[in-house]
Amino acid sequence: MIASMLLAAALAVPLPEGADLVVKAAAVHVGNGTVLAPGYVVIGGGKILAVSAERPAPSPGVPFYDLGSAVMAPGFIEGASHAGLAKGDRENEEGREFTPGWRVSEVFDPRAADLESSLRQGVTSLVVHPGVSNVIAGLSCWVKLRGPRGHARVERDSVGLRITLGTEPAAGHGGRGIMNRRPSSRMSTVFEIRYHMERVRQASLRGASGNGPPLNADDAALSMALAGRIPVLWKAATAKDVWTAIRISREFGIQRSIIVEAQQAEPAARDLAQAGIPVLAGPLVDVRYQTRGGRRGGVDEDGASWLSPSADARAGEDPACEEEEEECHGEREVHASCEEEAAPALRSGCNHGRFLLFPDNPLLRYDEVEPTYVHMDCCATGVALPQEEHDPLMAAARLWRTGVDYGFAAGDTTPGSTLLDYVRFSVRNGLDPAKAIPLLTLAPARILGLDDRVGSIEPGKDADLVLFDGDPLSPSSRIILVIIDGQVVQGEMPSPRPSKESAK
Amino acid sequence: MTIPMSRGPVAGALAAVLLVATSFAGAQDLFIRGGHVITCAGPEMPEAHVLIRGGRIEAAGPDVVAPEGVRVIDAYGRYVMPAFVVAETSQGIRTPNEIVPVTPFVSVTDSLDPTLPFIEDCFRDGHYTVHILPGDRTAIGGTGAIIRPYGLNVLDMVLAPDSAMKISLIPPGGSRAAHLSNLRRALEDGQRYLEGKRRDAPSQPQTGSTVLDLMALGVDRRQHSLARLLEGDLIAFVTCGTAGDCMQALRLAEEFKIKVQLVCGPGTWRAAEWLGKQGVSVILQGDLEMEESDPDTGKNILRVIPKIYKDAGVRFALTPVPGHLGRRYMWYQAATLLRYGFTREEALAAATSIPAELIGMQDRKGDLSPGKDADVLIMTADPLTGLAWVDKGIMAGEVAYDRARDPRLKEVLGSDHK
Numbered sequence: 001m002i003a004s005m006l007l008a009a010a011l012a013v014p015l016p017e018g019a020d021l022v023v024k025a026a027a028v029h030v031g032n033g034t035v036l037a038p039g040y041v042v043i044g045g046g047k048i049l050a051v052s053a054e055r056p057a058p059s060p061g062v063p064f065y066d067l068g069s070a071v072m073a074p075g076f077i078e079g080a081s082h083a084g085l086a087k088g089d090r091e092n093e094e095g096r097e098f099t100p101g102w103r104v105s106e107v108f109d110p111r112a113a114d115l116e117s118s119l120r121q122g123v124t125s126l127v128v129h130p131g132v133s134n135v136i137a138g139l140s141c142w143v144k145l146r147g148p149r150g151h152a153r154v155e156r157d158s159v160g161l162r163i164t165l166g167t168e169p170a171a172g173h174g175g176r177g178i179m180n181r182r183p184s185s186r187m188s189t190v191f192e193i194r195y196h197m198e199r200v201r202q203a204s205l206r207g208a209s210g211n212g213p214p215l216n217a218d219d220a221a222l223s224m225a226l227a228g229r230i231p232v233l234w235k236a237a238t239a240k241d242v243w244t245a246i247r248i249s250r251e252f253g254i255q256r257s258i259i260v261e262a263q264q265a266e267p268a269a270r271d272l273a274q275a276g277i278p279v280l281a282g283p284l285v286d287v288r289y290q291t292r293g294g295r296r297g298g299v300d301e302d303g304a305s306w307l308s309p310s311a312d313a314r315a316g317e318d319p320a321c322e323e324e325e326e327e328c329h330g331e332r333e334v335h336a337s338c339e340e341e342a343a344p345a346l347r348s349g350c351n352h353g354r355f356l357l358f359p360d361n362p363l364l365r366y367d368e369v370e371p372t373y374v375h376m377d378c379c380a381t382g383v384a385l386p387q388e389e390h391d392p393l394m395a396a397a398r399l400w401r402t403g404v405d406y407g408f409a410a411g412d413t414t415p416g417s418t419l420l421d422y423v424r425f426s427v428r429n430g431l432d433p434a435k436a437i438p439l440l441t442l443a444p445a446r447i448l449g450l451d452d453r454v455g456s457i458e459p460g461k462d463a464d465l466v467l468f469d470g471d472p473l474s475p476s477s478r479i480i481l482v483i484i485d486g487q488v489v490q491g492e493m494p495s496p497r498p499s500k501e502s503a504k
Numbered sequence: 505m506t507i508p509m510s511r512g513p514v515a516g517a518l519a520a521v522l523l524v525a526t527s528f529a530g531a532q533d534l535f536i537r538g539g540h541v542i543t544c545a546g547p548e549m550p551e552a553h554v555l556i557r558g559g560r561i562e563a564a565g566p567d568v569v570a571p572e573g574v575r576v577i578d579a580y581g582r583y584v585m586p587a588f589v590v591a592e593t594s595q596g597i598r599t600p601n602e603i604v605p606v607t608p609f610v611s612v613t614d615s616l617d618p619t620l621p622f623i624e625d626c627f628r629d630g631h632y633t634v635h636i637l638p639g640d641r642t643a644i645g646g647t648g649a650i651i652r653p654y655g656l657n658v659l660d661m662v663l664a665p666d667s668a669m670k671i672s673l674i675p676p677g678g679s680r681a682a683h684l685s686n687l688r689r690a691l692e693d694g695q696r697y698l699e700g701k702r703r704d705a706p707s708q709p710q711t712g713s714t715v716l717d718l719m720a721l722g723v724d725r726r727q728h729s730l731a732r733l734l735e736g737d738l739i740a741f742v743t744c745g746t747a748g749d750c751m752q753a754l755r756l757a758e759e760f761k762i763k764v765q766l767v768c769g770p771g772t773w774r775a776a777e778w779l780g781k782q783g784v785s786v787i788l789q790g791d792l793e794m795e796e797s798d799p800d801t802g803k804n805i806l807r808v809i810p811k812i813y814k815d816a817g818v819r820f821a822l823t824p825v826p827g828h829l830g831r832r833y834m835w836y837q838a839a840t841l842l843r844y845g846f847t848r849e850e851a852l853a854a855a856t857s858i859p860a861e862l863i864g865m866q867d868r869k870g871d872l873s874p875g876k877d878a879d880v881l882i883m884t885a886d887p888l889t890g891l892a893w894v895d896k897g898i899m900a901g902e903v904a905y906d907r908a909r910d911p912r913l914k915e916v917l918g919s920d921h922k
Contacts, residue, residue, distance in 0.1 A: 113803070120795075284829065424891055425829050471889075473891065474839070478844075
């Protein structure tokens with residue numbers, strides 16, 4: 001008996017100094033593909049001190065929690081969030097296209113209700129981006145969903161410079177006359193990028209050689225990105241936007257480019273792999289279907305991706321307009337087969353509109369307060385996209401075959417198509433299960449430069465953990481515990497086992 | 505037989521050829537051997553067999569023996585279960601609603617489009633009995649149809665035309681008061697019309713069939729569906745968005761003596777307890793997990809709709825939410841229930857036998873008891889805890905779907921996909 005206890009003590013992993021608690025789970029997904037079953041994690045000072053397959057030596061004062069059949073994973077990293085921004089901010093800066101010095105961290109609301117939603121899905125870190133209405137949009141920040149004050153906290157206020165490609169910056173600006181100088185086409189969006197990059201490049205050279213004034217805050221931010229000191233986070237939803245991002249990165253020698261919110265990255269995946277540009281794929285939304293209520297998103301035929309941030313779309317909330325389309329009294333519905341038909345109704349001064357656009361193919365519904373143009377190839381062509389492009393998960397299924405460095409980022413989609421669902425269905429589509437959890441943890445952390453602190457359960461990193469009551473890949477398993485910086489933020493720990501109990 | 509890819513008009517025509525050819529192939533006698541059998545009419549059997557004859561289930565159990573000459577399908581390591589039943593959806597039709605809110609004469613059978621991706625998805629995903637109704641933006645939307653996603657023309661696909669009348673209590677625009685008033689007016693107009701016909705008829709017909717009675721009375725063909733509803737020959741599927749809507753639905757039922765089946769969105773959860781006392785079963789539509797902000801504290805609260813209904817004693821059927829990664833599959837919806845304390849039996853019943861019952865097809869669909877139609881799925885893994893594909897799908901005793909030969913899966917996922 002004593003001999004076995006001595007033997008057990010001799011074999012036990014020593015307990016590191018400063019340990020606050022030890023947690024045992026039936027399996028621990030480290031985040032890099034390794035799974036320890038069972039696994040023991042030692043937490044101290046909000047950090048991971050040790051991870052092992054053997055129980056550390058017990059110590060009085062350091063509680064030991066045996067979580068039974070629970071499975072642990074690192075907290076998920078959501079790399080494409082717009083959460084915590086009031087609708088106005090999320091809806092974007094319409095006044096200027098060039099705002100690189102603007103920081104999302106300044107307007108982020110740490111107590112926003114939509115953050116709870118992410119936490120419930122096992123997300124512990126968000127990278128929050130500015131909106132999509134302007135081209136060089138500002139500095140995205142890293143937020144942890146709990147700080148010491150009990151609400152979310154900005155950890156780093158410039159993770160990267162956000163640049164928007166696609167049609168959103170140009171949306172709605174057409175036909176407003178010569179007083180309006182916003183971009184109204186994709187060409188001008190790309191022109192804005194090139195123009196400012198070239199201008200700032202020249203200004204930096206002049207400044208560096210003493211021939212010019214120091215850069216202002218906006219130019220300085222862009223200059224940092226050009227110099228590779230912070231990455232450029234390209235919002236490039238479609239393949240053609242991805243190619244544009246690759247091209248511009250190459251032209252301006254941008255060292256660190258990352259594609260974020262890539263819904264259609266797969267056709268460009270090989271080029272990304274060759275250019276060494278990582279990608280966060282998502283949100284993966286099937287545009288073939290109209291959905292009832294809640295948020296919806298997708299990629300339209302022209303490639304503009306959109307996420308309607310509107311809440312429940314109960315039609316009852318909106319008074320219908322009985323008048324002819326030329327007159328508007330509040331919200332009403334315009335049936336149009338393409339944008340041209342809808343335009344007169346929009347120009348009639350109606351502030352609110354709900355558009356049912358029906359080409360031959362996807363019936364897209366908007367339930368937004370502001371009219372939003374969907375740039376669709378007009379019904380003239382009536383050609384539907386190939387199904388695998390509509391079914392983006394099928395397309396994402398092929399990403400891992402191309403060797404591109406990628407992770408998933410769901411954006412702020414409705415619960416039910418969570419980050420975890422992305423990897424669940426990737427595994428169903430053939431992804432090696434060992435690669436699944438890393439796509440939500442270490443891969444996005446590494447791609448976004450957060451892996452010094454989060455993304456895996458390894459010594460020295462923050463103790464951000466998620467616990468499931470079974471295999472996280474199983475659709476019937478539930479998140480029972482979320483821990484951030486060593487503190488339980490969702491769920492409850494069971495009572496600790498007495499530390500005098502001999503190691504079993 | 506493989507299923508076609510729908511890729512636009514030309515491929516659609518090719519698809520038509522494939523599906524039509526398949527739909528006339530006869531049912532076979534089949535012996536599904538050695539699978540983990542879930543009948544939804546008894547305990548699960550880890551290694552059992554299912555015998556199908558004449559397009560129906562003959563027996564299921566560990567001791568069932570294959571008769572001579574029956575085709576044997578090996579299901580070792582697989583899960584065998586009844587095909588899913590979708591109790592309510594507005595997919596599969598081109599335009600879910602008309603612009604005018606009262607259109608009881610419209611029929612889903614007329615707008616069903618077999619080339620829509622939804623139909624192919626149902627076929628691949630094992631949703632073999634689908635009740636399609638007009639959408640929610642209506643007052644009285646028309647009649648629905650119960651279909652199977654197989655066959656390329658309406659005649660092949662429709663199992664039960666004019667299955668139910670669509671009523672929605674969610675106003676497409678305007679207030680609920682106006683909406684209900686319009687709804688009542690339409691029902692009253694229908695009643696008045698019928699009374700007029702009866703008054704003017706020389707004698708009251710007693711053919712034993714409501715439709716024949718109506719024809720004998722000279723009721724306009726366009727009024728038949730509404731008349732059947734008012735005569736109790738047709739049930740109304742009433743979509744409710746809020747708890748108040750549920751109460752209004754039952755009030756209407758009582759007032760007009762019509763039969764109703766409630767289709768409840770997540771916002772109805774506050775009516776669950778009351779509905780439990782009324783002893784009704786409901787169809788759950790939309791999100792199963794809904795977040796709400798508490799109006800006073802602003803705190804974000806998670807409502808688990810099926811749990812609330814279960815605790816209130818209300819039986820419910822699940823429906824899929826097309827377009828979502830997970831929720832488009834009935835098995836995923838059922839798996840969600842397992843997170844919240846439901847048993848496997850309860851979770852699977854909500855996706856098979858209960859929806860079959862609520863659409864009036866419990867004699868034919870929803871489980872693998874003897875005599876039921878042989879709509880059987882052979883799944884690659886446990887439908888509730890695995891990430892299962894339908895490996896083979898048997899519809900009315902015919903091996904309709906074989907994943908190994910599914911061209912779309914092959915093309916998109918690669919031929920090494922298992």
